[in-house]
Amino acid sequence: MPILIGGSGPKRTLRTVARFADAWNSFGTVEEFVERDRVLRAHCDDVGRDQAEIERNLIFNVAVRDDPAEARDDLEATLRPFDPEPVTGSSFGGSPAEVAAMIRPYVDPGVQHVVWAFYPPFDLETVGRLSEIMRAA
Numbered sequence: 001m002p003i004l005i006g007g008s009g010p011k012r013t014l015r016t017v018a019r020f021a022d023a024w025n026s027f028g029t030v031e032e033f034v035e036r037d038r039v040l041r042a043h044c045d046d047v048g049r050d051q052a053e054i055e056r057n058l059i060f061n062v063a064v065r066d067d068p069a070e071a072r073d074d075l076e077a078t079l080r081p082f083d084p085e086p087v088t089g090s091s092f093g094g095s096p097a098e099v100a101a102m103i104r105p106y107v108d109p110g111v112q113h114v115v116w117a118f119y120p121p122f123d124l125e126t127v128g129r130l131s132e133i134m135r136a137a
Contacts, residue, residue: 018043029089096132
C-alpha cells in the first residue's frame with residue numbers, strides 16, 4: 001500500500017518522507033513549497049533515494065464563486081473557527097478560472113496533485129464546481 005506523509009517539518013517530517021513515503025502532502029505559497037522541496041531533495045540525497053520516486057501533493061482551502069470578494073469572505077468565514085488567520089498562501093477564492101490561475105504556478109516547481117480541504121459546514125457550491133477548476137486549469 002502506498003504511503004503518503006503530510007507535513008513540512010524540515011528535520012523530522014521531510015527526512016521521514018525521504019526514507020519511507022511514496023507521496024508527500026504539503027501546503028503554503030509557491031516559495032514555501034520550493035524551499036521545502038529543496039530540503040526534501042537534500043534528505044533524499046542523504047538517504048540514497050531517488051527524489052523522483054516521491055509524488056508531490058499540495059493541500060488547498062478553496063471557495064468558488066463568480067464574485068471573488070464573496071468567495072474570499074465565504075472562505076474566511078468557513079475557516080475562522082479552525083484558524084485565527086485562515087486565509088494563507090494556500091487558500092484561494094474566486095471564479096473557477098481565477099482559482100485555476102492561482103494553482104498553475106505550483107506545477108512547474110513539481111506539484112503533481114491538488115488536495116482540496118473542506119471544513120464543516122461543507123461548501124456545497126464549491127464542491128459542485130471543482131470540475132470547472134480542473135477544466136480551466
